[in-house]
Amino acid sequence: MDDLRYGKRNKRGDWAPDSALEVAPILVFPPKPIKFLKWLPSYFLPWNVMFMLLGAVYWFFLTPSVETMKTLSVGWIAYLLVRNMAAVLLIFGALELRLYIRRRQGTSFKYNGKWPSDNKSDVFMFKSQNIDNMIRTFGTGVPIWTAYEVLGLWCFANGYGPWTTFAQNPVWLAAFGLMIPIIHEVHFYCIHRLIHVPVLYKWVHSVHHNSVNPSPWSSLSMHPIEHLLYWSDSLIHLILPSHPLLLLYHLHITGTGAVIGHVGFDKIELGKESGIDTHAYTHYLHHKHFEVNYAEGTIPLDKWFGTWHDGTKEGQELMEARYAAKVARVNATPPQPGE
Numbered sequence: 032m033d034d035l036r037y038g039k040r041n042k043r044g045d046w047a048p049d050s051a052l053e054v055a056p057i058l059v060f061p062p063k064p065i066k067f068l069k070w071l072p073s074y075f076l077p078w079n080v081m082f083m084l085l086g087a088v089y090w091f092f093l094t095p096s097v098e099t100m101k102t103l104s105v106g107w108i109a110y111l112l113v114r115n116m117a118a119v120l121l122i123f124g125a126l127e128l129r130l131y132i133r134r135r136q137g138t139s140f141k142y143n144g145k146w147p148s149d150n151k152s153d154v155f156m157f158k159s160q161n162i163d164n165m166i167r168t169f170g171t172g173v174p175i176w177t178a179y180e181v182l183g184l185w186c187f188a189n190g191y192g193p194w195t196t197f198a199q200n201p202v203w204l205a206a207f208g209l210m211i212p213i214i215h216e217v218h219f220y221c222i223h224r225l226i227h228v229p230v231l232y233k234w235v236h237s238v239h240h241n242s243v244n245p246s247p248w249s250s251l252s253m254h255p256i257e258h259l260l261y262w263s264d265s266l267i268h269l270i271l272p273s274h275p276l277l278l279l280y281h282l283h284i285t286g287t288g289a290v291i292g293h294v295g296f297d298k299i300e301l302g303k304e305s306g307i308d309t310h311a312y313t314h315y316l317h318h319k320h321f322e323v324n325y326a327e328g329t330i331p332l333d334k335w336f337g338t339w340h341d342g343t344k345e346g347q348e349l350m351e352a353r354y355a356a357k358v359a360r361v362n363a364t365p366p367q368p369g370e
């Protein structure tokens with residue numbers, strides 16, 4: 032595919048889309064029903080449908096029986112950990128292999144013209160972004176993901192929490208399932224703003240931001256405290272009536288889904304003339320500029336709070352004006368006594 036039909040490349044080799052990023056037409060005023068209907072399929076396809084399918088495969092084929100999960104034991108907990116690690120290795124690994132090792136589409140649609148493996152840096156363990164990212168993903172990321180899953184499934188098996196079934200509450204469960212990506216995004220926005228508070232940024236979130244040029248393995252490369260906060264949205268299934276299938280779907284949106292925003296390419300090419308849109312540019316700009324696009328734009332939280340960067344020159348100027356105002360505030364001399 033000719034990526035210059037869709038965007039432009041600068042002198043450094045960084046590609047950017049021509050069209051401005053737009054927030055989803057859900058909570059916009061005045062309402063835009065036609066735009067909403069045109070946008071709606073992209074809410075499901077391909078990513079959320081893929082995560083729902085993964086959740087279903089997990090629940091129907093890859094989760095121990097309710098009887099087994101009534102008692103906490105090493106056997107089934109270790110099994111869940113290994114199956115989650117295998118899923119991450121397969122999915123993240125497949126994207127890494129295709130896009131970053133075999134480089135099947137070169138730098139076509141690649142936001143950053145450089146390759147992370149060419150950049151040896153002291154901020155990473157063993158000076159390697161990939162090795163550092165993988166150690167954090169498998170060392171604390173997937174274990175903490177699995178711990179939330181074990182807690183939820185053990186509660187379900189023992190009847191703790193307001194669990195329900197699709198036979199009892201089909202409308203509620205369908206509505207809840209539809210809302211899960213949005214619940215995840217609002218929760219992520221809140222914890223993300225929190226860990227950008229300077230002291231938390233320094234000790235916790237800077238680990239994730241070390242990957243200025245993110246690739247699939249950067250997705251879950253976080254400090255363990257961020258991992259703990261990141262998956263805590265799954266606790267909502269212990270508060271609202273839910274079903275384990277929805278819990279597993281939710282954990283995939285949070286865990287596996289993180290890879291979409293960090294893939295580093297705007298399209299994954301499938302042939303000479305087609306490709307899958309990743310919508311990763313919103314979060315790529317967060318990794319590039321740090322204080323913009325804390326959420327993904329499904330709900331216009333960044334617009335409401337003035338941190339939206341739509342990728343255009345105007346978006347860049349707005350961000351720079353905001354930074355300049357912030358610097359001026361910090362440097363302003365406080366009034367002296369008697370003034």
Ligand SMILES: [Zn+2]
Nearest residue numbers: 239293314318
């Ligand atoms: Zn990120």
Ligand SMILES: [Zn+2]
Nearest residue numbers: 223236240317
């Ligand atoms: Zn951040």
